[in-house]
Amino acid sequence: MNFFADYNNLALIALAVVSGGLLAWPTISRSAGGKTVNATTATQLINKRGAVVVDIREPAEYAKGHLPQARSAPLAELANRAASLAKDKSAPIIVVCQTGQRSSKAHAALKQAGFGEVYSLEGGVAAWQQAGLPLVK
Template sequence: MNFFADYNNLALIALAVVSGGLLAWPTISRGTSGKTVNPAAATQLINKRNAVVVDIREATEYAKGHLPQAKSAPLADLASRAASLAKDKSVPIIVVCQTGQRSGKGQAALKEAGYSEIYSLEGGLAAWQQAGLPVVK
């Protein structure tokens, strides 16, 4: 009981709780909008299940380099372009941005458009490149 009565210890406990919350924030803020895949799992989806890759970065970012066969659909235009991304709405979709931070919003927009299997590329294009996988310019 004396441990919790000491103000120094309370400050340390509060600091631990706040830092833990900040570490968990990216996962919490992503919500339940969809699943994530690492670059290796993404290549499996692309090769074995013909997953459609949707790059939600701006056109200028897309032009600097993107995944092979990725379709450009900037996040701002995604809702209006969602219907034309894949003929079959049950086909897997992999949403790609630069670092994986914007993908959750893209997943939500595609889910709203009726797609059933939507993944976000963990770490985005940066992780893809770090894994040594090909990028098209």
């Protein structure tokens, strides 16, 4: 009991708790944004399971280059257009933005619209290009 009464030890305990929380933060924040897939796994979902790719970037960004067969649905319009994205709500959906930052909002909107299997592309279109995969203009 004397261990907890010493203020130096309390400071060390507080430091350990804070540093543990900071180490766990990336995992906690990633799971809050939903499931993510890398470019390789996304390609497998598209080719083997017929995943629908939804590009949530603005039309000008989409026009500069997008994933093959990606459907444009800007984030601001996503809630209204969710029903028309896929006929089967159990089909996998891959949400794509430029860097992967905006896709967590879209992920939540699509889950709320009733889609069961929604993924965000880690790193977005930038990671797709970095992996050497093609874009369509």
